[in-house]
Amino acid sequence: MNVFVTGASAGFGKAIVKKFIENEHNVIGVARRIERLTMLKKEFGAHFHPIQLDICDRFAVQAAIQSLPAEFSDVEVLVNNAGLALGLEPAQEANFNDWQMMIDTNITGLVSVTHTILPGMVKRKNGHIINLGSIAGTYPYPGGNVYGATKAFVKQFSLNLRSDLAGTRVRVTDIEPGLCGGTEFSTVRFKGDQAKAASVYKNTQPLLPNDIAEIVFWIAMQPKHININRIELMPVSQSFSALAVTRDHH
């Protein structure tokens, strides 16, 4: 099977690549950082095809996918994993460039890769798009503003794709994880502030990239007549809290 993974060089992406390679599939791994891709190529060998690419560059996405070597060109599983959160400030204090970057990557990048790969899947009557959403796309939290909204887009886009793809045999799944450690997610969100990033996971046992990779693989390995629409998971140490009530003091 040919599996196309964005954000392949670290975190969930790297774990997903590893899982499929270990199970003797071919993986096309997309990432921006060439030195990391080179290391992955050394680690994974002939079954791994690295592409250095920023998924925000729509024309580069099209060119790269159109020029895939023949043995990698029929993509059966697309894992739209690349994405990021930037900042946790309330909306009125947020940096607009952070918002733009999240929209560019989590929405525009994801739809541009999907738009390029999907027609081939439909033509071959064989394909599975697995999107990485988030619990943030369902549950609002302070500072989640645009990040959560991009993940709500991913969720609804996934469900809407299913509507359009009725009768094509192409499957679509949205995976919605909660607190997950062992990735660059929080370091990126807090712009390299390691202490702040670490505090997110302090005294908890978060989900780990391998947990996500196992689930992605399980979803992709379901018999062809089964579509997992959405799957939401959290570590046991994460749960829900009450709605906020503001009280006036006279």
Ligand code: 8X3
């Ligand atoms: C990552 C989970 O809780 O940081 O999407 O939004 S959370």
